Amino acid sequence: MLETIKELNGFHQSDHKNGHVNGHSNGTASHADTENAKAKQAIETAVRTILTNVGEDPNREGLLGTPDRIARMYDEILAGYTTDPVKLVNNALFDVEYDDPVIVKEIEYFSMCEHHMLPFFGRAHIAYIPSDKVIGLSKIPRIVEMFARRLQVQERMTRQIAEMIDEVLQPQGVAVVVEGSHMCSMMRGVKKEHPRMMTSYMLGKYRKDKDLRREFMDQLRK
Numbered sequence: 001m002l003e004t005i006k007e008l009n010g011f012h013q014s015d016h017k018n019g020h021v022n023g024h025s026n027g028t029a030s031h032a033d034t035e036n037a038k039a040k041q042a043i044e045t046a047v048r049t050i051l052t053n054v055g056e057d058p059n060r061e062g063l064l065g066t067p068d069r070i071a072r073m074y075d076e077i078l079a080g081y082t083t084d085p086v087k088l089v090n091n092a093l094f095d096v097e098y099d100d101p102v103i104v105k106e107i108e109y110f111s112m113c114e115h116h117m118l119p120f121f122g123r124a125h126i127a128y129i130p131s132d133k134v135i136g137l138s139k140i141p142r143i144v145e146m147f148a149r150r151l152q153v154q155e156r157m158t159r160q161i162a163e164m165i166d167e168v169l170q171p172q173g174v175a176v177v178v179e180g181s182h183m184c185s186m187m188r189g190v191k192k193e194h195p196r197m198m199t200s201y202m203l204g205k206y207r208k209d210k211d212l213r214r215e216f217m218d219q220l221r222k
């Protein structure tokens with residue numbers, strides 16, 4: 001099961017960065033550190049290129065530190081690529097006899113749209129009906145965060161959250177609803193109305209049973 005989760009999350013794609021997180025304990029610079037330094041340098045160069053080509057002077061005082069700040073910021077806001085999904089859920093699964101919906105709502109997230117590299121953000125709401133296991137409450141927001149902190153489209157993020165919970169808990173059903181405000185549509189164009197985008201993904205009983213779905217949607221309105 002654990003390997004499937006890793007693949008599901010594309011975790012294997014960034015093994016060199018993973019080395020940075022888990023690797024060195026002896027204080028010497030590891031291969032991963034060198035790779036990370038190279039990547040950071042490349043991002044800084046790219047930011048300088050953008051600054052120059054939008055008509056800025058990358059050497060003026062206010063911009064001098066910007067390439068470095070952006071490179072370090074990406075490390076944080078795109079950290080989802082290097083979050084180990086197996087570690088994330090380890091020791092947080094509990095056996096229970098309970099088969100009513102577990103609902104966690106109003107989970108705030110911040111992500112980056114992959115089409116424009118601008119933020120989208122909002123709230124995620126999650127329900128699942130346990131089979132025999134539940135997951136620690138704090139882990140659900142961390143699952144959302146792991147998928148949010150990447151270049152994303154809201155639809156895929158919604159599905160990935162649902163599939164991860166399905167994979168980990170093997171529940172009777174999972175429902176994920178995500179609301180998102182997208183800076184790329186808010187900042188561009190002339191219209192001053194900013195519709196929020198709603199996406200949902202249902203698995204198991206939530207896909208089949210419209211009463212269950214309605215019960216979840218009603219909960220979200222409270």
Ligand SMILES: [Zn+2]
Pocket residue numbers: 113114115116117118182184185
């Ligand atoms: Zn966009």
